Structure formats: C-alpha cells, structure tokens
Amino acid sequence: MGEKSRGELLPGTLEMLILATLRLEALHGYAIAQRIHVNSGNLLRAEEGSLYPALQRLLIEGWVSAEWGVSSRNRRVRIYKLTAAGRKQLEREMKSMDRLIEGLTRIMRPAES
Amino acid sequence: MKRILRYFGSRRFERELKAEMQSHLEERIDDLVERGLTPQAARAEALRHFGNRTHIVEECHEKWAFGWLDELGRNLRFAFRTLARNPVFAAVAILSLALGIGANSVIFGAVDQVLLRSLPYGQPGNLFAVWGHRADSQEPMQVSAADFYDWRAQSHAFESLSAYSNWPMNLTNVEDPRRLETQLVSANLFSTLGVNAQIGRVFRPDEDQEQSAPVVVLSHRLWQELGGSPDLIGRPLTLNGSPATVVGVMPASFVFPVPETEAWVPLSLSAKNRSNREGRWLSVIGRLNSGASARDAATEMNLIADRLAAAYPASNTGWSTAIVPLHEQLVGKTRPFLLMLQVAAALLLLIACANLANLLLARSTARAREIAVRSALGASRAQIFRQLLAESLVLATFGGILGFALAVPGIEVARKFGSGLIPRSSEIHMNLPIACFAIGATFATVLIFGLLPAIHASRSDLTAQMGSTSRGTPRHLERKRGLLIAIEVGLASILLVASGLLGESFLRLQSTPTGLRVDHLLTMRLTLPKSHYPTNASQNNFFDQVLARVRDLPGVLAAGEISDTPLKGNNPTLEFAVEGFTPRPNDPPVQAGLRAISTGYLQMARIPILKGRDFGSEDRSGTVPVAIINQAMALRYFPGANPIGKRLRVKDEEHWITIAGLVPDVKHMGLTEQEGPVVYIPYQQKTQNWLAWTTLMVRTAGEPLSFVPSVRGAIRDIDKSQPVSEVGTLDEVLSKSMAIPRFAASIFTILAGLALLISIIGVYGLLVYTVARRFMELSIRLALGASPMQVSLLLLRQSMFRVLIGVAGGLFIAWFMTRYVQSMLFGVGPHDPFIFAAVALVLLLSSFVALLAPAWRVFRMDPSAALRAE
Numbered sequence: 016m017g018e019k020s021r022g023e024l025l026p027g028t029l030e031m032l033i034l035a036t037l038r039l040e041a042l043h044g045y046a047i048a049q050r051i052h053v054n055s056g057n058l059l060r061a062e063e064g065s066l067y068p069a070l071q072r073l074l075i076e077g078w079v080s081a082e083w084g085v086s087s088r089n090r091r092v093r094i095y096k097l098t099a100a101g102r103k104q105l106e107r108e109m110k111s112m113d114r115l116i117e118g119l120t121r122i123m124r125p126a127e128s
Numbered sequence: 129m130k131r132i133l134r135y136f137g138s139r140r141f142e143r144e145l146k147a148e149m150q151s152h153l154e155e156r157i158d159d160l161v162e163r164g165l166t167p168q169a170a171r172a173e174a175l176r177h178f179g180n181r182t183h184i185v186e187e188c189h190e191k192w193a194f195g196w197l198d199e200l201g202r203n204l205r206f207a208f209r210t211l212a213r214n215p216v217f218a219a220v221a222i223l224s225l226a227l228g229i230g231a232n233s234v235i236f237g238a239v240d241q242v243l244l245r246s247l248p249y250g251q252p253g254n255l256f257a258v259w260g261h262r263a264d265s266q267e268p269m270q271v272s273a274a275d276f277y278d279w280r281a282q283s284h285a286f287e288s289l290s291a292y293s294n295w296p297m298n299l300t301n302v303e304d305p306r307r308l309e310t311q312l313v314s315a316n317l318f319s320t321l322g323v324n325a326q327i328g329r330v331f332r333p334d335e336d337q338e339q340s341a342p343v344v345v346l347s348h349r350l351w352q353e354l355g356g357s358p359d360l361i362g363r364p365l366t367l368n369g370s371p372a373t374v375v376g377v378m379p380a381s382f383v384f385p386v387p388e389t390e391a392w393v394p395l396s397l398s399a400k401n402r403s404n405r406e407g408r409w410l411s412v413i414g415r416l417n418s419g420a421s422a423r424d425a426a427t428e429m430n431l432i433a434d435r436l437a438a439a440y441p442a443s444n445t446g447w448s449t450a451i452v453p454l455h456e457q458l459v460g461k462t463r464p465f466l467l468m469l470q471v472a473a474a475l476l477l478l479i480a481c482a483n484l485a486n487l488l489l490a491r492s493t494a495r496a497r498e499i500a501v502r503s504a505l506g507a508s509r510a511q512i513f514r515q516l517l518a519e520s521l522v523l524a525t526f527g528g529i530l531g532f533a534l535a536v537p538g539i540e541v542a543r544k545f546g547s548g549l550i551p552r553s554s555e556i557h558m559n560l561p562i563a564c565f566a567i568g569a570t571f572a573t574v575l576i577f578g579l580l581p582a583i584h585a586s587r588s589d590l591t592a593q594m595g596s597t598s599r600g601t602p603r604h605l606e607r608k609r610g611l612l613i614a615i616e617v618g619l620a621s622i623l624l625v626a627s628g629l630l631g632e633s634f635l636r637l638q639s640t641p642t643g644l645r646v647d648h649l650l651t652m653r654l655t656l657p658k659s660h661y662p663t664n665a666s667q668n669n670f671f672d673q674v675l676a677r678v679r680d681l682p683g684v685l686a687a688g689e690i691s692d693t694p695l696k697g698n699n700p701t702l703e704f705a706v707e708g709f710t711p712r713p714n715d716p717p718v719q720a721g722l723r724a725i726s727t728g729y730l731q732m733a734r735i736p737i738l739k740g741r742d743f744g745s746e747d748r749s750g751t752v753p754v755a756i757i758n759q760a761m762a763l764r765y766f767p768g769a770n771p772i773g774k775r776l777r778v779k780d781e782e783h784w785i786t787i788a789g790l791v792p793d794v795k796h797m798g799l800t801e802q803e804g805p806v807v808y809i810p811y812q813q814k815t816q817n818w819l820a821w822t823t824l825m826v827r828t829a830g831e832p833l834s835f836v837p838s839v840r841g842a843i844r845d846i847d848k849s850q851p852v853s854e855v856g857t858l859d860e861v862l863s864k865s866m867a868i869p870r871f872a873a874s875i876f877t878i879l880a881g882l883a884l885l886i887s888i889i890g891v892y893g894l895l896v897y898t899v900a901r902r903f904m905e906l907s908i909r910l911a912l913g914a915s916p917m918q919v920s921l922l923l924l925r926q927s928m929f930r931v932l933i934g935v936a937g938g939l940f941i942a943w944f945m946t947r948y949v950q951s952m953l954f955g956v957g958p959h960d961p962f963i964f965a966a967v968a969l970v971l972l973l974s975s976f977v978a979l980l981a982p983a984w985r986v987f988r989m990d991p992s993a994a995l996r997a998e
Contacts, residue, residue: 043148043151043152043155044148044149044151044152045151045152045155045156046155048152049159062179063149063152063177063178063179063184064178064179064180064183064184064187067145067148067149067184067187067188068184068187068188070188071188086151086155088155088158090151090154090155091147091151092148092151092152092155093144093148
C-alpha cells in the first residue's frame with residue numbers, strides 16, 4: 016500500500032516529514048507545506064496532491080488530530096496536531112531513518128565512513 | 129465504526145476537504161501577491177501548483193472509505209483467481225465442505241425442531257404424561273377408567289387430567305366406507321392441551337357424559353378430505369353405525385397424540401365401564417398447576433395410587449404411577465438416534481475441515497516463496513494472514529452456499545423419510561435457525577481449517593524462505609500435516625466402526641427368521657361394528673363368508689384370518705388359569721397373548737405344527753374348546769412335559785380349553801422382540817365378543833396389491849358398508865419394522881464412505897506432496913546407491929505409520945463411543961472385535977493402495993537429472 020511517489024520524495028517519507036513538522040507546533044495544511052519547503056532549504060516540496068492524502072492517512076492511523084481553526088490571515092482552516100501515538104511513531108521513524116542513512120552512506124561513500 | 133460513519137457522511141467530508149483546500153489555495157495566492165505577483169498571475173500559479181483538486185478529494189476519500197473494504201476486495205479477488213487456477217482443489221474443497229455443512233444443517237433442523245422446540249400446545253412445559261407403573265416392569269402402563277376418574281378427583285398438583293385411547297371407528301355415511309383413525313378422549317383434552325378449534329368448537333366439559341349427544345371433532349386433513357366446507361359443522365357422521373355431529377375442525381398444525389389421528393370422539397363411558405379397574409386401556413396426560421412442581425405431582429400421584437391400592441387391593445396392589453414430561457414422552461426415544469446422526473455429521477465435517485487444512489498447508493508451503501516475496505515488498509504479517517484467510521473464506525462461503533442448497537431438498541427428504549419413524553417429523557421444515565446454523569457452520573469451518581495454515585504461513589521466516597529452494601520446507605510442518613492425517617483417519621475410523629456395527633445389525637435383523645412366510649401376502653384389516661354384528665356367531669359368520677369368497681377368487685393360493693397382524697406388535701394379553709399350575713405367591717399371574725385364527729391360517733402362513741394337530745372344521749361352537757399354544761407358553765408353563773391334552777382357561781371365564789397343538793414362536797411383535805406365551809383359539813369357538821376384528825391374509829399367485837380390487841369386491845358383496853383398513857402386504861409390514869435400522873445403517877454407510885474417501889484423498893495427497901518436497905533428498909539417496917524399492921518402502925513406512933496412529937487412536941475413541949449406539953444394535957455387541965478388526969483392515973489396506981501410486985514415483989525418478997537441476 017505504499018504511496019505513489021510524487022516528485023523527489025521517497026515513498027513514505029512525506030508522512031514522516033509531516034510528523035516532524037508538527038512536532039513543535041500545530042499547523043494547517045498550507046503552513047505544513049510551506050514549513051517543509053522552507054525548512055528543507057527549498058530542497059523539498061510537499062505537493063498538495065500528496066499532502067492531503069498523506070494527512071488523511073495520518074488521521075486514520077491516529078497519529079495526528081485535526082480541528083477547525085483560523086489562520087494568521089484570518090481564514091477558516093483545519094489545524095493538525097501531533098498525538099501521543101504520532102510522537103511515538105515519529106521516534107520510530109527517526110531511528111530507522113538514522114540507520115537507513117548510515118547504511119546508505121556507507122555504501123554510497125565508503126571512503127567517508 | 130468511525131470510518132464507516134465517515135464513509136456515509138461522505139458529502140460533508142467532501143465539503144470540508146474542499147473548504148480546507150480552498151483556504152490552502154487562498155493562503156498561497158496571498159503569499160504570491162505579497163511577493164509581488166498580480167492577483168491574476170498569483171491565482172494561475174497557485175492553481176497550476178495545486179493540480180486536480182477533485183482527484184485529491186477522491187484519493188483522500190479512498191483513504192477512509194476503502195482502506196479496509198479495498199483490501200478485503202483485493203484479497204477476495206485474488207483468492208478467486210488463485211482458486212480458479214486450481215479447479216480440482218477448489219472443487220474437492222467446496223464439495224466436501226458442502227456435503228458436511230448440508231448434512232449438518234439437515235440434521236440440525238431435525239434436532240432443533242423435533243428435540244429442542246417445545247410442543248405446539250399452550251404452555252407445553254406444564255404438560256406431563258401420567259402412567260401406571262409396576263415394580264416388575266420397565267414399560268409405562270395404561271390406566272383403568274376408574275383409576276383415571278379417581279386421579280382426577282383427588283389430584284391437586286394437576287390443574288387438569290385428560291384421558292385418551294386409540295379407538296379406530298368405521299365411517300360409513302360416505303361414498304367409500306372407511307376406517308377412521310379416531311381417538312376416544314375425555315372432553316377436557318383440548319383445554320388441557322391449551323388449543324382451540326380452527327372452525328367451530330372443541331368439546332364442552334360435559335360432553336363426555338353417557339347421556340350427552342354424540343359429537344366429533346375432525347382433523348384438518350379429514351375435513352379437507354370430506355370436502356373442506358365450513359358447512360360440515362353441524363352435519364352428522366356415521367361412526368360405527370351411529371351418528372355423531374361434527375362440532376369442530378382442528379388447525380392443520382394440530383397433532384395429538386399421533387400425526388395419523390383423524391378425529392376425536394368424547395369418551396362417554398357407562399357407569400359400569402367407568403367403575404372398571406381391571407381393564408387398563410387409557411393413556412393419561414395432565415397439565416401441572418402453575419404453583420406445583422413435577423416432583424410435587426409425582427409424590428401426590430403415588431400417594432393417590434397407594435390410597436387406591438389400599439382401597440381396591442384386588443385390582444390395584446403393586447400399582448404406582450410414573451410421570452414423564454409430555455415432550456420427553458413423544459421424542460425421548462428418538463433423541464439418541466438423532467443425536468447420533470448429528471455427531472456423525474459433525475465428524476464428517478471435521479474430517480472435511482482437517483483435509484482442507486491439510487491441503488491448504490500443502491499449498492501454503494508451495495506458495496511459501498510467493499508469500500515471502502509479498503512480505504519483502506512490505507506486506508505485514510496481518511495482511512498476509514488476512515489474505516490467506518480470505519481464500520479460506522471464499523472456499524467456505526461457496527461450500528456453505530452449496531451446502532445450504534443441498535439442505536433445502538435434504539429437509540424435505542428428512543420430513544418424508546421421518547414420517548412414521550421420527551415423532552413430530554411432520555413439523556420439520558426449512559427455517560431461519562437452519563439458515564443461521566448453516567452460516568455459523570460455514571464460519572466455524574473457516575476457523576477450523578483456515579486458521580492453522582494462515583497462522584503458519586504468516587509466521588514463516590522471511591529470510592529462510594527467500595534463501596531456500598523448493599526442497600526446503602521445515603520438518604515441523606510435515607509433522608503438523610502428519611498429525612492432521614492421523615486425526616482424519618482417526619475420525620473416519622470412528623464413523624466406520626459405527627457404520628459397521630449398524631450395518632451388521634441390519635444384516636442380522638434382515639436374516640432373522642420371522643417364523644412364517646411373508647412373501648406374496650396381501651393383508652387387510654376388518655373391524656366389525658357392534659351395531660351390525662352384535663354376537664360372536666354373527667361376527668364369525670361374516671369372517672367365514674369372507675374367507676370362503678376370497679379363497680374362490682382366481683389367483684388366490686390360500687387365505688387365512690388372524691386377530692392381530694403378525695410383525696406389527698399388537699398383542700392383546702389376557703390372564704389365564706392353567707390346570708395344575710399354581711403361581712407361587714410373588715410370581716406374576718399367568719399371562720398370554722390371545723389370538724383368534726381361522727382354519728387354514730397356520731397352513732397359509734406356513735407355521736408348522738410341532739406337536740398335536742391344527743384346528744379343523746370340527747372345532748366349532750358347541751364342540752370341545754381347543755387351543756394351540758406356542759413354544760414360549762409351553763416352556764414357561766409346561767416345562768419338560770407334553771402340553772397336548774392339558775387344559776387352561778381364560779381367568780374370568782368358566783369353560784376349560786384343551787390344548788390340541790403346539791407351534792413355534794413367531795416374530796409377532798417385530799423382529800427385535802422375542803415372543804412371549806401365546807394361546808391361539810379358533811374364531812369359531814371364541815367367546816370374546818369384543819374380539820370383533822380380523823386381519824385377512826391372502827397368499828396370491830402374483831403381485832399381492834393387484835388383488836386388492838377383487839378382494840375388496842368380495843367383501844363388499846357380503847356387506848357393502850364394511851370398510852377395510854391397513855391394506856398392504858406383509859413384506860411392507862416387515863420392511864417398515866426395519867425402517868429405522870435400515871435408515872441408520874444406510875446413512876452411516878454413506879457418511880462413513882465419504883469420510884473414508886476424504887481421508888484417503890488426504891493420505892494420498894500428503895505422500896504426493898512429500899515426494900515432491902523431498903525430491904532432492906530422495907534423489908541423493910538413489911544416487912548414493914539406495915534401490916528405488918528401499919526408498920519407496922521408506923516412504924510407505926513413514927506414511928503408514930501415521931495412518932496406523934490414526935486408526936489406533938480412532939478405534940480407541942470408538943471403543944468408548946459405541947455404547948451410545950448400543951440401543952440401536954441388534955445381535956452384535958458395541959465392541960464387536962470382528963467389526964473393529966475389519967475397520968482397521970479396511971483403512972490400512974485402502975491407505976496402502978492409495979500410497980502405492982506416489983511411492984511408485986520413486987521408480988521413475990532420474991536422480992542425475994534432479995541433481996543437475998539444482
């Protein structure tokens with residue numbers, strides 16, 4: 016059931032990025048997309064076409080919760096918040112991410128390790 | 129639940145999501161405008177960026193709605209495809225499940241509707257049968273009229289007590305006079321049962337008085353037969369020569385006491401008959417007072433019986449009472465039979481499940497790599513588990529649907545077959561509980577046969593599988609499969625033992641000599657109404673005329689008359705006094721069946737005279753009264769002496785009867801019962817005015833039933849208002865007396881045969897699979913110099929060992945289970961060593977034969993090719 020890969024993101028990583036973005040504060044959809052774009056130094060882009068399905072999946076898993084609120088520009092938006100289960104999931108993902116990167120690095124750049 | 133709600137609230141969901149995305153879009157436009165774009169350019173840029181919003185909504189929607197549905201759907205589709213690729217496997221699986229589920233559903237229907245469902249009377253739990261009881265007999269005894277009326281007057285525990293007695297009557301004011309299955313009943317019978325008439329009314333409480341006008345209540349069936357018009361109420365029916373007014377018609381569903389009953393007539397007894405304590409001919413039922421318990425009633429009834437015994441010692445000494453719940457009374461004897469069938473069907477279904485689990489395990493092993501690839505691609509254990517279970521679910525669902533489809537006609541067959549064999553069988557019909565049972569059984573089978581393979585496959589070790597080749601399945605799996613095979617064989621052997629015992633019983637029963645020649649015998653019953661034939665002379669005159677006429681008919685070889693049809697079990701018993709024989713104080717009185725026969729009866733029936741002589745035309749009213757006794761009588765009352773010339777008499781009568789002949793015992797009561805003492809007397813000398821009936825038996829040259837019109841015509845020529853009843857052949861009577869044993873034997877043979885077939889398929893399948901799995905190992909053995917024979921024997925030995933374990937275990941369990949079929953056995957013990965040995969032999973031999981083909985494959989193996997292939 017892997018997500019269809021859109022753009023430069025590996026499948027499954029978008030959810031992880033969303034969870035990581037929500038770690039510090041609750042945000043609405045557009046703000047999440049912006050935050051990912053800006054915080055990655057404009058390297059990553061969360062396309063709306065995959066952002067919203069990913070958010071739905073996180074809701075289903077119970078990793079985030081959503082409430083209607085108001086944006087800084089006074090627009091009615093849905094604000095997403097990390098749940099306790101989401102926090103745990105994020106920790107799991109980060110651990111496996113670390114291992115993956117370490118593994119990848121050793122293979123891709125054997126001299127540096 | 130949340131998801132389902134979300135799914136159904138999908139319009140709101142869409143609206144919210146669209147609103148959310150609209151805000152998103154506008155936020156971006158604002159950002160772009162802040163960076164200096166014109167609003168139009170910003171809008172265009174933002175829209176381009178966003179892409180197809182409807183598509184996004186759809187995708188989000190799917191996430192919620194179809195996450196689980198979609199997986200299930202995909203699993204089911206995949207299961208269909210997999211099964212369609214293995215049509216033989218699928219067919220075997222579905223068919224064996226369908227047979228198991230179908231058989232279980234039908235028998236469940238019978239068990240539920242006959243044994244479990246309460247009787248169709250008002251508050252049936254309070255209804256009890258009340259019997260007389262003697263310490264020297266296990267049988268419930270009927271009750272005398274005087275005792276019944278005393279019970280009714282003295283009992284407080286019973287709200288009401290009612291009596292009934294089977295009393296067929298001749299119905300003559302119709303085109304074709306016929307015998308009606310009538311019950312004489314006390315007027316309160318219907319209120320005791322808590323039922324009312326469908327048309328008209330039931331009896332009024334005072335309608336069983338001697339002087340009250342004669343009335344009759346009809347069964348729905350008889351009413352239909354007489355035209356089915358409501359106008360029939362108030363019309364007279366001529367019953368036994370006198371008119372009775374039809375007052376009511378019972379509903380079609382009403383049955384009491386037997387389905388054959390066609391009419392109910394009040395028990396209007398004369399004062400003399402009312403006070404008779406000797407004649408015990410009434411059956412009694414009672415409705416318990418709401419405050420009283422069955423135990424209270426039993427205690428009270430026995431107190432009343434003690435009181436009556438003290439007051440009337442001559443007739444009531446030694447008589448107590450027994451009360452039995454009416455439901456138990458009706459179906460109690462059928463319970464072991466039906467439960468036995470249910471157990472047998474359950475065993476068959478279990479065997480089918482074990483077999484399927486086995487096949488699925490084999491397939492899950494064959495598919496181990498496919499499954500490993502799936503899990504490597506990210507499928508979770510739970511997903512694989514669900515996927516495999518979906519396959520079992522598809523199989524079971526098809527099996528269940530087909531099984532239910534088989535059960536629908538099966539129920540009809542059960543009702544048809546059960547009529548006359550199983551009480552309440554007319555009530556058996558397809559209903560919701562049976563459908564629920566079939567569905568439940570279907571899901572239960574999924575759990576039984578699907579769970580083990582699914583758990584097994586989802587647990588399998590990924591790396592081990594990925595690294596392995598076709599030969600590399602773990603040994604523990606083969607042990608599991610071996611155990612399943614042993615269980616299958618074991619269950620099959622239990623069924624085979626039961627079917628062997630029942631089959632042997634039936635064969636023994638069939639070969640039991642009846643004591644007379646039964647073939648080509650037309651039988652019909654004639655019961656004379658007292659109104660037309662009041663005296664013994666007039667009755668005997670009629671019987672003689674019939675005999676003379678019938679003997680003259682072309683094609684009739686011989687004819688005779690006897691007061692009760694052989695093999696049917698009617699045996700009016702009288703108390704006799706035997707000259708020179710005084711029973712000791714505590715011994716039961718001299719009792720013997722009394723049977724009146726015509727001259728030529730014994731010859732016609734081919735019952736040989738062992739001693740003395742047959743009755744002849746000289747034995748008539750006015751000459752010396754004579755009797756012929758059977759061997760049981762001679763052994764009991766004239767042990768070691770020649771009974772010819774000895775004398776006896778009916779206890780209440782004066783005249784002595786001289787014994788003129790001795791005949792062997794006949795299976796008068798049915799094949800399974802040994803006949804007791806019997807006294808035959810010639811019709812012409814009978815003094816019993818009540819004995820106004822006979823069974824006319826005609827030995828014919830051709831098919832007996834083709835003689836019915838001519839014999840019937842001969843009787844009509846003598847008295848056109850005289851009906852005949854129970855027209856049939858003695859072969860039919862004999863066959864009917866074996867119906868239950870035949871049914872039990874044949875159904876068990878079918879079930880056991882299926883069980884044998886399924887388990888042999890299992891045994892065969894396991895070895896085929898084993899040979900394939902151990903192909904490498906066997907090839908190496910061959911390459912290293914083992915002869916194909918040695919390798920084959922190795923395989924055979926291992927497989928036969930499992931079969932042997934199964935047979936041993938099955939026979940061990942069967943040893944303890946067969947006592948539950950003991951009541952159905954005849955002439956064979958529940959532990960008959962021959963049957964047990966035969967079952968073991970059959971299973972071992974058929975397994976061996978099934979194993980030969982796969983074992984033979986070793987001879988065709990090419991070890992070098994196999995080794996190269998790796």
